[in-house]
Amino acid sequence: MKSIKLLLGFALIATLFTACYTDDVYVSNNNPPPPPSISLNQLLNSYELWYVDINETIGYGQTPFLQMAFTISFRNGTLYANNNLVGIGSQGNGFGIPVGNYDAYETILDVYHLIDGFETFDVYQINTNTIELYNPYNDTSYFLRGYQRSNFDYDFVFYDNIHYFLQEYEAWEKTYTSLAGEINEFDNENYLQFLAGGNDSEFRSSQDYNIGNPENIYWDYTGVYGVGNTNNMYLKTLTLNYDYYGNEYFDLRVINDARIELFHSSSGTTYEFTGRGYIQFMKNEEGKKTEKPKIRKFKNRKKENPRESSRD
Numbered sequence: 001m002k003s004i005k006l007l008l009g010f011a012l013i014a015t016l017f018t019a020c021y022t023d024d025v026y027v028s029n030n031n032p033p034p035p036p037s038i039s040l041n042q043l044l045n046s047y048e049l050w051y052v053d054i055n056e057t058i059g060y061g062q063t064p065f066l067q068m069a070f071t072i073s074f075r076n077g078t079l080y081a082n083n084n085l086v087g088i089g090s091q092g093n094g095f096g097i098p099v100g101n102y103d104a105y106e107t108i109l110d111v112y113h114l115i116d117g118f119e120t121f122d123v124y125q126i127n128t129n130t131i132e133l134y135n136p137y138n139d140t141s142y143f144l145r146g147y148q149r150s151n152f153d154y155d156f157v158f159y160d161n162i163h164y165f166l167q168e169y170e171a172w173e174k175t176y177t178s179l180a181g182e183i184n185e186f187d188n189e190n191y192l193q194f195l196a197g198g199n200d201s202e203f204r205s206s207q208d209y210n211i212g213n214p215e216n217i218y219w220d221y222t223g224v225y226g227v228g229n230t231n232n233m234y235l236k237t238l239t240l241n242y243d244y245y246g247n248e249y250f251d252l253r254v255i256n257d258a259r260i261e262l263f264h265s266s267s268g269t270t271y272e273f274t275g276r277g278y279i280q281f282m283k284n285e286e287g288k289k290t291e292k293p294k295i296r297k298f299k300n301r302k303k304e305n306p307r308e309s310s311r312d
Contacts, residue, residue: 040104040123044074047129047146049082049094051157054142061138064116065099068281070157072144077101079111083281085165086257089154097280109133155233162236162252163227166194170214170277171206172260181269186248191217192240192273194225201225203240214277227252238262 038046049071065081066072070088073080073095082088082096091097100113109121121133129146158165166172172192191206191214204219211217221242228237236252250262258275 040107040109041074043123043125043131044104044109048149049073049147049152050131050144051147051152052142052144056143057140059135059138059140061135061140063119063135063138063140063142065111065113065119066133066142069096069099070161071096071152072099074102074104077103079113084168084279085158085161086168086275086278088158094149094152094154159233159236159254162254163194164196165254166227166260167196168279168281169258169275170279171217171275172273173211173276174271175259175274176270176272178270181264182267184264184267184269185245186264186267186271187269191219193217193219196279205240 044050050073051071052066052069054067068083069081070085071082075095078098079100079102080092080095080097081099082091083099084091084096088096099115100111102112103110104123107123109123111119111121113119119135120137121135124132124134126132126143131144131146132141133144134141170193172194174190174192177187188207189205190209191211193204193206193214195202195204201224202222203225204222206217206219206221208217223241223243225241226239228239230237230251234253238250238252240248240250242248249265251265253261253263255261255272258278260273260275262271262273263269264271
């Protein structure tokens with residue numbers, strides 16, 4: 001009995017000594033005690049926007065609503081997403097549109113998407129503003145970075161993904177041609193369309209004129225296009241490959257959410273195109289799934305191999 005009491009006495013003394021030592025360390029180094037752990041709900045709500053860094057994705061599967069979203073937000077059980085670049089930063093006060101509901105418990109996130117249905121994820125905190133969403137059903141991990149709306153760079157996301165912006169209208173109608181510039185073959189092209197879906201690099205062009213409904217446009221040509229960067233974030237290059245007719249090269253500027261400027265470098269002509277038939281990705285005005293889903297892909301930039309021949 002004495003030996004038991006003696007051992008307990010030593011244990012109590014050791015505990016008190018350790019506590020005092022620990023307190024002394026915090027005081028001497030002016031370090032606060034470690035913060036208490038937070039729940040998954042608190043973690044998801046600690047940032048207003050979670051940027052889906054699509055190029056950090058690990059795995060070969062796809063979770064459609066994450067492939068489609070630039071940002072997602074968790075707000076009192078409702079899941080919001082910025083699926084479109086048109087209106088990003090203003091649509092839904094910066095949150096985007098509601099796309100479903102969610103439930104967060106322990107380290108599990110369950111999402112009930114309005115179109116894609118149920119998805120479940122294991123959630124891991126990578127650092128103070130990065131989380132990993134692991135989908136066990138397709139063995140794929142998505143990495144999300146947290147931001148507040150006040151410090152999120154909407155412009156960077158917009159201009160870094162211009163090729164998706166071009167896909168957000170059913171057609172682009174030529175609405176201005178400058179007087180300056182030489183006559184060239186592209187003067188005859190009045191509509192452009194940048195296709196979303198299976199092949200993210202396809203475009204179509206038409207010489208139709210004054211078509212009210214984009215669905216009635218007759219597309220004369222289908223080819224591939226590429227968008228490139230310059231030293232200026234707000235200036236891009238656009239290449240339209242007309243196959244044996246040769247390539248058309250432009251400087252691409254965005255005037256606003258519905259109008260772009262194309263400067264044709266070889267002729268010195270400036271064109272403006274206006275978007276017709278805005279596509280809200282996820283659902284249309286009737287609440288039905290869009291016919292042209294935008295699935296963001298890993299960036300796989302292929303080197304251009306421009307043809308030197310020109311159109312006859």
